[in-house]
Amino acid sequence: MYPDSSQTLRPRSLTVSELNRQARHLLESSFMQAWVEGELSSLSRPSSGHWYFSLKDQRAQVRCAMFRGFNQRLREIPKEGDQVRIRGKVSLYENRGDFQIIVEHLEPAGLGALQQAFDALKARLQAEGLFAVERKKPIPDTPRHIGVVTSPTGAAIHDILTVLARRCPGIPVTLYPTAVQGQAATASIVDAINRAVRHNQADVLIIGRGGGSLEDLWCFNEEAVARAIANCPIATVSAVGHEVDVTIADFVADLRAPTPSAAAEKISPDQSAWVARLAETRQRLISAANRQLRQQNIRLDQIAARLRDPRQQLQEKAQRLDDVELRFRHAIGQRLAKEHTHSNHLAQRLMAHRPSRQIGEQGQKVQQLGERLQASLKRQLETGNQQLEAAARTLNAVSPLATLGRGYAIVSSDDQTVVRDPASLSPGDRIQAKLAKGTVDATVSSVHTESGQTP
Structure with missing residues (x-):
């Protein structure tokens, strides 16, 4: 199936x-x-x-x-x-x-799009070097004139003026009013910064506003505002929003303050501290002046004590001049005697090293060296002859030729191998016997070993 x-x-x-x-x-x-x-x-x-x-x-x-x-x-x-x-x-x-x-x-x-725009502009301006530390201008320790770019009706200008009035009311402040929110805010901020530059009064410029949402603060993230701050010849302080708020203006400005009040605190000297420092400086100046007066009085007393009759000083100078003259004459006499002795010593050394004397001495040395050389060569030749004779006697004693001279012979086979044992030969083999005065060729007829047996 x-x-x-x-x-x-x-x-x-x-x-x-x-x-x-x-x-x-x-x-x-x-x-x-x-x-x-x-x-x-x-x-x-x-x-x-x-x-x-x-x-x-x-x-x-x-x-x-x-x-x-x-x-x-x-x-x-x-x-x-x-x-x-x-x-x-x-x-x-x-x-x-x-x-x-x-x-x-x-x-x-909306926040995502703004954040992307923020990150893109930040990266581009940073690549251009607008955030570099080396391009930031120093903030003056004691500003002569403070400029503020912010809204005239906002809380920021009120906070700034309140802090400045408390810390140092003597510094003049100029407000350069601007919109800080909305579509027109970007152009308004740029215009206010340019007005501060043309005014040419402030040596430090606070740019900012109070807190708000990201959209409210966005005008401080615009490229036009960033470039206006970067190109501003006046030292700039960014004071936008609260401490947690961060804008492009904070990176471009010469100094970033977390709030407008903090910006006023950072750039203004403390008047009470100034007063205390002035009082301390005044007291130090008074003490220094009194100390100088005391020192000058002591010095004046010392100078007055050293003043003497001019005639006594002239006598002392004359006596010192006579003493110097005597010491000079004595020193000249000693120097002349020393130079005379040195001259005589050089003359004696020159006579001792005159060329004629050195030539005679060197000639004698050459003659002695020649005689020693001849004697040494003669001894070496005699020693060499003796050694050669001894070696010849030794060589003659061990030479096979001497043995042949006593009647012995050296027997070798056809392949020139020396025959040491008759057992290596067979009847009929060709052999050669080397004698003292020639060689003999022969044929083996029989072989006898020491035992008397024929192999």
Whole structure:
């Protein structure tokens, strides 16, 4: 019986779980990470701490899940209807087959665009060197005139003037009014900075405003404002917002203050400290003057005590002159005697080293050396002859020729091998005997060994 062919060719079916698992793997491998922007809706926050919501636009929506480890990083909880921007992994919830995004980061939609613009401008200006420490101008310790670029109606100018009035009211302050919020604020701030430069009175310029949102402070992140601060010949202090707020103006300015009040504190000297320093300096000057007067009086008394009758000084000078003259004459006499003795000594040395005497002495030395050389050569020749005769006698004693002279012979075979044992020969072999005065060729007729046996 044959199997049903329709059953053997049927493809294997996937279970729903297998299908959803393969779909999830495909989605996660195709979309590593994605940024998605839309309106937040259907936010659910169960007791587990995880968030579940939908992100939608005018034509579609997608489910999202943000687990507790990620949503706890947010400063504020989003609400229904917020436009948000999320970053996450595209996935599939296998149990229900729901397409979803696993969210890792969530931010207001507008904030993300502003932050990107902030980071891009910061990187570009930093690459140009506008933030470099070496280009920053020093802030004067005691400014002669302070300029303030801010709103005339804001809290910043009030805080600055209050601090300056308390610390050092004698320093003049000029306000260069400007808008610090809105579309026209950028051009207004640039114009106020240029007016301060043209006015040419202030030697330090505070640029800033009070706190606000990122959008409120955005005019201080504009490139035009940054370049106006960088090109300003006056030393600049950025005082924008609160301590946690950071703007491009803070990086470009010569000094960054966390608040407008802090800026006034940093650039103004403390009047009470000045008064104390002046009083201390006055007391030190009085003490120094009194000390100098006492020292000069003591010196005057010492000079008066040293004053004497001029005639007594002349007598002393005359006596010292006579004494110097006597010492000079004595020194000249000693020097002449010393030079005379030295001259005689040189003459004697010159006579002792005259050339004729040295030539005679060197001639005798040459003659003596010649005689010693001849005697040495003669001794060496005699010694060499004796050694040669001894070597000849020794060589003659061990020479095989001497042995041959006593009637002995050296026997060798046809291949010139010396025969030492008759057992190595056979009757009929050709041999050669070397005698003292020639050689003899012979043929072996018989061989006898020491035992008397023929091999």
